[in-house]
Amino acid sequence: MSINFRELHDWTVDPETAIGLQHQLAPNIIREGEPEHVEHIAGVDIGFEDEGATTRAVIVLMHWPSLEIVEQVIHREATRMPYVPGLLSFRELPAAIGAFKRLEGTPQLVMVDGMGIAHPRRLGIAAHLGLWLELPTIGVGKSRLCGRHEPVAEEKGARTPLVDRSETIGMVLRTRERVKPLYISTGHRIGLDNAVEWVMCCLTRYKLPEPTRQADRLASRRTRALRNDS
């Protein structure tokens, strides 16, 4: 796909610099709107190999609304940064961007495992990626990074706001009964309510919406016969 190859900033930086960049980039995030003319949705997930030395990014492109997989890319490169809570994007985005550069198709919406603006400085990995791609993105987290919330009702579809410093930064959503809820947040160019609806629309019989579930399936499976490219 054609994306902006303009370098926003360096990825290998010290923690203080990374935090400064987050403060600088966060104001550019657009927290409203909805994706238009959606024909394809992409799911992104990152995994590691060689005890963390290699980062593996997976992108699955699905047709909407059939949710059929139309393309998938697996891209590996050397890991540059350690995992630091709050600085996840600096560790995982270089590989994700490398994968997007190899993707032939173009999604109108991207779902990322991790937070969007539900982040201490409002720039989680989904928001950061959205800024880079200049595409609508949604953060689909499996656990909480920051913020507080009321217990979520048991039924599928039940939700409660995730609030941090008096600000609603996301929605805790029960995507299946008897399963831990997901933390949905705006990544970029989409409103929270729309983000939640898109996630609901991509649910089948599992906890995760199809785009991230399929990417997850490929990203965290054994190191086996998975080679680069599709």
Add this chain to the structure above:
DNA sequence: GCGACAG
């Protein structure tokens, strides 16, 4: 000062 802490 003491916890909490996406993947």
Add this chain to the structure above:
DNA sequence: ATCTTGTCGC
């Protein structure tokens, strides 16, 4: 994230 066996349930 990753390492890992069996086990419970539709």
